[in-house]
Amino acid sequence: MTQANPIFHFSAAALAMVFLLLLPASIPHPALAWQQALQPRTLTFPRDHGQHGAFQTEWWYLTGNLTAKNGRRFGFQFTLFRRGVRKQAATDNLWAVRDLYLLHSSLSDFSRKHFYTYEDASRTGPGLAGASRDTLKTWFKGNLLQWDGNKTISLHCQTDNYALDFTFSPDYPRPILHGDRGLSRKGPGQGQASYYYSLPRLLTSGTITLDGKPYRVSGLSWYDHEFATSQLGKDQQGWDWISLHLDDGSSLMIYQLRRKDGTVSPFSSGTFIFPDGRYEHLHRADFSLTAAKRRWQSPDTGISWPLWWQLTLKKPRVLELSLRPKMVNQEMKTMKTTRTIYWEGSITAAENRNGEKTVKGEGYLELTGYGQNLPLSGSAGR
Structure with missing residues (x-):
């Protein structure tokens, strides 16, 4: 389903896939236990670009800011979610229901202030949806993401x-590799973590076809891959996630976890990536992310979204950035799939410094848990 100015992501989404809401009652409970993210693991590529069926939840996520040759500007998001229905021994039956897949996509047309969204769900099966175990190759009803x-x-x-x-x-x-060698902790409990890595700065070229007209575009994109089982705690209200491409060649990811009592979780974290690809993990004390008083209220859902932010980075370099949306209505309402409402959209960043050359950038912002609790929060997360 596509429509302007309405629906959709977790991620993100990311949020993520609350596939359990969609499962038929006839599907049995897991026969085997799902693995949890308990300690750092050695990630080997291209193998770990593929699916990790021993974990219940997984997603492949892409966002980007692109410009057409005629100057028209776009933002896009593409996320494929995998949700394990049951853990079972290997079988040659191609139609065995082991996983469900969700596809979320959006296109922001900033020149025309138009927002398009798409969502769909599918079981695994020949010609339907799936992911390779050996490399990055995912498919969903003719949609394809591959290495x-x-x-x-x-x-x-x-x-x-x-x-x-x-x-x-x-x-x-x-x-x-985010966190501790790819182990991204979300809480103090056992298994409250995910394996999470990114290809954060992707030189992008290609074509957007909109209303039958092709646009040659180029720009920068961000890729995330994450997998886990029951990573979030019961006190989780939502999160504020930011990816940024700065114009000096560096990149930044910030992940702020919000608790139901209004406080920020000490397990909030981030990663700063230098222009040469070196990177440093950021702890909660290394940054502050504060919403401005200004908000945008969705005319569709009535949710008041904090789309303007101040980000202060204390290490490995000192930065004070003002973040703002390129377009306010980038609200996702995924009533057909995850049944969550979140905001996933393109933003700009500008350094707050007078009289000196300043850093600028752009990226994506993901907001969850505003005006709506996360259903089955133990199963979702970034």
Whole structure:
């Protein structure tokens, strides 16, 4: 389903996939226990670009800011979620229901202030949806995201109103492992963590086809891959997630976890990536992310969204950035799939410093848990 100014993501989404809400009662309970993210693991590529079926929840996520040759500006998001229905021994039955897949996509047309969204769900099966175990290759009803073998990634996404056909080339020499060697902790309890890495700076080129007209575009994109089982605690209200490409070649990810009592979780974290690909993990004390008083109230849901932020970074370099949306209505209402409402959209960043050359950038902001509790929060997360 596509429509302007309405629905959709977790992620993110990311949020993520509350597939359990969609499961038929006839599907049995897991026969085997799901693995949890308990300690750092050695991530090997391209193998770990593929699916991790021993974990219940997984997603592949792409966002980007692109410009057409005629100057028209776009933002996009493509996320494929996998939710394990049951853990069972290997079988040759191609129709065995082991996983469900969700596809979320959006296109922001900033020149026309138009927002398109798409969502769909599918079981696994020949010609339906799935992901390779050996490399990055995911498919969903004709949509395809895959590693091409020559250090590039390709994406084909087809919706009712638009199509995305992109090639991505990593600008950094290797994947960025968040947290402790890829183990991203979300809380103090056992298993309250995920395995999380990114290709944060992807040189992007390709075509956006909108209303039947092709636009050649180029720009920068961000790729996330995350997998876990029951990573969030019961006190989780939502999160504020930010990815930024700065114009000096560096990149930044911030993940702020909000608790139901209004406080920020000490397990909030981030990663700063230098222009040469070196990176440093950020703890809660290394940054502050504060919403401005100004908000945008959605005319569709009535939710008041904090879309203007101040981000202060204390290390590895001192930065004070003002963040603002490129377009306010980038609200996702995923009533057909995850049944969550979140905001996932393109933002700009500008350094707050007078009389000196300042850093600028752009990226994506993901907001969850505003005006709506996260359903089955123990199963979702970034």
